[in-house]
Amino acid sequence: MKGLKLYAILYLIFLYAPIFLLPLFAFNSSTIIAFPLQSFTTQWFSALADIPEMHKAVLNSLRIAATSAVLATSFGIFAAMASTRYRFPAQKGLMGFIMLPLVLPEIIVAVSLLVVIVNAGFSTGAWSVIAGHTLICTPFAIAILQSAFASLDPALEEAAFDLGETPASTFRLVTLPLVMPGIISALLISFTISMDEFIIAFFLTGADPTLPVYLFSMLRFPKLLPAVMALGTLLVLASVVLLTIAEYFRRRGIKRAGAKDTGGFL
Amino acid sequence: MTQISTANRVKPTKPLIEMRDISKHYGDYHALCGITLDIHEGEFFSLLGPSGCGKTTLLRVIAGFEGIDSGAVLISHQDMARVPANKRPTNMVFQSYAIFPHLSVAQNVGFGLRKSTMSKAQKEAAVAEALEMVGLKGYGARAAHALSGGQRQRVALARALILKPKVLLLDEPLSALDRKMREQMQVELIRLQRQVGITFILVTHDQEEALVMSDRIAVMFEGEIAQCDDPEILYRRPKSKRVADFIGVMNFLPATLHSHAGTIIADVAGLGEAEIAADQCPAGIPEGDALVGFRPETLTLLYDGQTATQREAAGVISEVVYYGDMTYYDVTLVGVSKPVRISMRNVFGRDVLAVGDATRVSWSAGALVVFP
Ligand SMILES: Nc1ncnc2c1ncn2[C@@H]1O[C@H](COP(=O)(O)OP(=O)(O)OP(=O)(O)O)[C@@H](O)[C@H]1O
Ligand SMILES: [Mg+2]
Numbered sequence: 001m002k003g004l005k006l007y008a009i010l011y012l013i014f015l016y017a018p019i020f021l022l023p024l025f026a027f028n029s030s031t032i033i034a035f036p037l038q039s040f041t042t043q044w045f046s047a048l049a050d051i052p053e054m055h056k057a058v059l060n061s062l063r064i065a066a067t068s069a070v071l072a073t074s075f076g077i078f079a080a081m082a083s084t085r086y087r088f089p090a091q092k093g094l095m096g097f098i099m100l101p102l103v104l105p106e107i108i109v110a111v112s113l114l115v116v117i118v119n120a121g122f123s124t125g126a127w128s129v130i131a132g133h134t135l136i137c138t139p140f141a142i143a144i145l146q147s148a149f150a151s152l153d154p155a156l157e158e159a160a161f162d163l164g165e166t167p168a169s170t171f172r173l174v175t176l177p178l179v180m181p182g183i184i185s186a187l188l189i190s191f192t193i194s195m196d197e198f199i200i201a202f203f204l205t206g207a208d209p210t211l212p213v214y215l216f217s218m219l220r221f222p223k224l225l226p227a228v229m230a231l232g233t234l235l236v237l238a239s240v241v242l243l244t245i246a247e248y249f250r251r252r253g254i255k256r257a258g259a260k261d262t263g264g265f266l
Numbered sequence: 267m268t269q270i271s272t273a274n275r276v277k278p279t280k281p282l283i284e285m286r287d288i289s290k291h292y293g294d295y296h297a298l299c300g301i302t303l304d305i306h307e308g309e310f311f312s313l314l315g316p317s318g319c320g321k322t323t324l325l326r327v328i329a330g331f332e333g334i335d336s337g338a339v340l341i342s343h344q345d346m347a348r349v350p351a352n353k354r355p356t357n358m359v360f361q362s363y364a365i366f367p368h369l370s371v372a373q374n375v376g377f378g379l380r381k382s383t384m385s386k387a388q389k390e391a392a393v394a395e396a397l398e399m400v401g402l403k404g405y406g407a408r409a410a411h412a413l414s415g416g417q418r419q420r421v422a423l424a425r426a427l428i429l430k431p432k433v434l435l436l437d438e439p440l441s442a443l444d445r446k447m448r449e450q451m452q453v454e455l456i457r458l459q460r461q462v463g464i465t466f467i468l469v470t471h472d473q474e475e476a477l478v479m480s481d482r483i484a485v486m487f488e489g490e491i492a493q494c495d496d497p498e499i500l501y502r503r504p505k506s507k508r509v510a511d512f513i514g515v516m517n518f519l520p521a522t523l524h525s526h527a528g529t530i531i532a533d534v535a536g537l538g539e540a541e542i543a544a545d546q547c548p549a550g551i552p553e554g555d556a557l558v559g560f561r562p563e564t565l566t567l568l569y570d571g572q573t574a575t576q577r578e579a580a581g582v583i584s585e586v587v588y589y590g591d592m593t594y595y596d597v598t599l600v601g602v603s604k605p606v607r608i609s610m611r612n613v614f615g616r617d618v619l620a621v622g623d624a625t626r627v628s629w630s631a632g633a634l635v636v637f638p
Binding site: 153155156158159160161162163164165166173174177178 | 350351352357364366368377378380381425426
């Protein structure tokens, strides 16, 4: 029992130590990332305001992540509906094929996309990163949405159709509200994956770097490192807020549907 | 048991739904094999059969949720082949009730009115009326998921009836309820059907439920209709051994048939000879070995001093099952190894007989049905 407890504590430290170190150094006045800590400061946070390239990278990343998330989730909805609502030949094989990017090394996706784009005579840019991110996010969106659609009783859609609605209005009035928690989850997960993603962005981003690519390039300048820590702190905060919102919607969805709560992030 | 007599009702005869030789396959599986059936206006009709016989499939064909390979469905003499479910004059109460969990009770019930030209006030009045009809007055503001099973079913009924369909389709609507609730809802459904005058088609695998509620019953086995008749005929004159076995309890005894001066005579093991009328056996039944069936209540045990008003046979009681109001006796008739079951209403002042007692049995030829 004691051993297990120790294991759990070590495990948690291993998981969260890096995240707790971020704010520690973000508020530390020394430019060197090392112990002992010196005095408390918020100067690194105010310094963030003076790095326009970073602002550009953040905005670029937000745009790419939002677009990729919407695209991946839309594709995910179609694929999830196709796999749970219809029966067609080679369905299993086709679904497996769509899920393939889940296990494909990102470096392979990145290099092959680059080769295709360059050979086709296009130049890389935000659009090509969006294409790559949509590709890798879609399987996650499908996996989440598939379970949302599968847990929806098909009789509900039939009942709406039976009561005179068209397939389109049935989708809007019944299907969409009931799978909404799944859609929000898919959007948030895709958004997070795209925000984080480095390899594809590194190869395909062209002249405007995304935030991870920009941060990577900044590591060469130790002077800027505390500012990176400050940015990291803000990003962690944003993730926590995002996850909390997602969880709030998920729970509200379950409560409204009157189902029993199983799983969830928080 | 709650029993409402359906015997003295005016039997409607105008066909509302006509099914012509319907066939349907699921892959290689033949789910419906040549169903031909008329369902009349204002009728309470039941599709009865064991699990997997195709009842739900047939109901969904009528609703327009399933296509058919061949044949035709007509509603009010109009071919439904190109009419999708949302344009058919039918509404359905689903087995799972399919209550929209994200809507209130009133929103659920009023769902079908979304496209109607009624004013908001008229719609609200219609919803209130529908809720009152199913005994849920004042429940409109409740969240749909905060309802009991019986209440959900009432909401599903109100929701399906608010559009005043020509046909209401019900797929095992009572199977999820406990016994007491089920019996109460049976009576309420009959009352509701009389009140609105809409044709009800009920799918059930419970023969008692079908007998209690229906004007007519179609018994289905393996995608085919074995017999379609009113409950009394179905019970008294089943056309095949399988139907007889499925509905209620039926005793079977071996018999030999021969015809004598134009009438068929059955020599029934343990009972004796009986004249068989034309409606008691299939037309053109061959002479020779046959099977004779009779219901437990058509035989009467004779007590000391009683004389048979009909024919008489002798036997020994081999089992007694006491039910309070009734007692079931298994009686081994002379010369027959398998006992027959006889049900007797318990009368005050008369003893229940015991196992091993010798007894005499009164029976009448008219109660027999003959199967080849
Ligand atoms: N979508 C489907 N695909 C393949 N086979 C099906 C499908 N729906 C029904 N079947 C098969 O068709 C047969 C009839 O099914 P149906 O649902 O009509 O039975 P049922 O009489 O309603 O039975 P139950 O009382 O169990 O509801 C069953 O053997 C079933 O396995
Ligand atoms: Mg069924």
